[in-house]
Amino acid sequence: MADKDKLLELREAIDQIDRQIVRLLGERFSLARRIGEIKRQSARAALDLSREKEILSRIIDLNAGVFPEESLKAIYGEIINTCRTAQQPMKVAYLGPEATFSHVAAINFFGQAADFVPLEAIMDVFEEVESGRCQFGVVPVENSIEGTVTSTLDAFSEYRLKICGEVYVPVAHDLINQTGRIEDIRKVISHPHALAQCRRWLRKHLPSVPTEEASSTAYAARWAAVDPSIAAIASSLAAKTYHLQTVAAHIEDFRGNTTRFLVIGKESPRPTGRDKTSLIISLADKPGALFATLQPFARRGINMTKIESRPVKGEPWRYLFFIDILGHIEEEIVREGIDEMSESCTHLEWLGSYPVGDLPR
Numbered sequence: 001m002a003d004k005d006k007l008l009e010l011r012e013a014i015d016q017i018d019r020q021i022v023r024l025l026g027e028r029f030s031l032a033r034r035i036g037e038i039k040r041q042s043a044r045a046a047l048d049l050s051r052e053k054e055i056l057s058r059i060i061d062l063n064a065g066v067f068p069e070e071s072l073k074a075i076y077g078e079i080i081n082t083c084r085t086a087q088q089p090m091k092v093a094y095l096g097p098e099a100t101f102s103h104v105a106a107i108n109f110f111g112q113a114a115d116f117v118p119l120e121a122i123m124d125v126f127e128e129v130e131s132g133r134c135q136f137g138v139v140p141v142e143n144s145i146e147g148t149v150t151s152t153l154d155a156f157s158e159y160r161l162k163i164c165g166e167v168y169v170p171v172a173h174d175l176i177n178q179t180g181r182i183e184d185i186r187k188v189i190s191h192p193h194a195l196a197q198c199r200r201w202l203r204k205h206l207p208s209v210p211t212e213e214a215s216s217t218a219y220a221a222r223w224a225a226v227d228p229s230i231a232a233i234a235s236s237l238a239a240k241t242y243h244l245q246t247v248a249a250h251i252e253d254f255r256g257n258t259t260r261f262l263v264i265g266k267e268s269p270r271p272t273g274r275d276k277t278s279l280i281i282s283l284a285d286k287p288g289a290l291f292a293t294l295q296p297f298a299r300r301g302i303n304m305t306k307i308e309s310r311p312v313k314g315e316p317w318r319y320l321f322f323i324d325i326l327g328h329i330e331e332e333i334v335r336e337g338i339d340e341m342s343e344s345c346t347h348l349e350w351l352g353s354y355p356v357g358d359l360p361r
């Protein structure tokens, strides 16, 4: 057969497969909608992360190895995210404006099909979810260089919301402006953290150009979009969103900079087999109080991944402790550990159990 005929034949086979894929995607979407109706009748949550995890690992096993695994995961992730929206409108509040790293985290967790609502402050995100105007919210909780985002921790003691998931986002900073030319830059604008994280690069490449602080990297990008003399340090999503060009990518002085985000909602997901549990406790004012509260986990071999103290507002020198442990509250060993812990603290609140997020590679 001539090359031309062979090409036509193979392309016809691909067209045929695409028709099947699109038909099957529609069928999958309709089935998800029917499942959604049953869930509604029985007042079950639409989002079922443990079922999603089962599906994803089965899909990876089914793959004969020809199709690259990371791409398969990404495609399937997006299919599942879209099928979720057949069951429930996924309205997701995040710390805006558009193209912040919170937005990147929200897209990573909920896919492109969700309805994203940018808000001005972390408190607003909690408010929007508590009021039910959004089903979920995404807020930053910790950066690997700058440490804890204290306003997020503080909001947990004011709102009765649960953690539904965590997302780790690599923080890569790009220098962006209208032309992509370094010669056009008269001022560099960004969030103080981003400026601090790119200090050495700026000193080397733009030594005489002044910098100015903005309330977020995305605001800085918005600014650059209306002023050709300004460059912003922001995410590549910000460059795309505000139609800017990249002068230089990855200008951060330290690689591996990562931010952990929390997904908040009204209820926590079921166990998936690899989960984390978050708690807030307060202690009696006596020697060994913290030691006594943590012992129930140590004895059971439960790994504590984080402990952080925050002052109690209006009660000087009293503290709340935020604790993360590995495991789900529905696992007996975790439940018992928490029950025993509650005997030695003055207050204990379960913030949620949720799947452990993947660390960026």
Ligand SMILES: C=C(O[C@@H]1C=C(C(=O)O)C=C[C@H]1O)C(=O)O
Pocket (backbone or CB within 6 Å): 031, 032, 035, 046, 047, 048, 049, 051, 052, 055, 079, 080, 081, 083, 084, 087
């Ligand atoms: C379809 C379902 O609902 C949602 C969508 C899923 C999917 O598209 O595979 C899986 C779990 C749920 O988050 C289901 O529960 O089976």
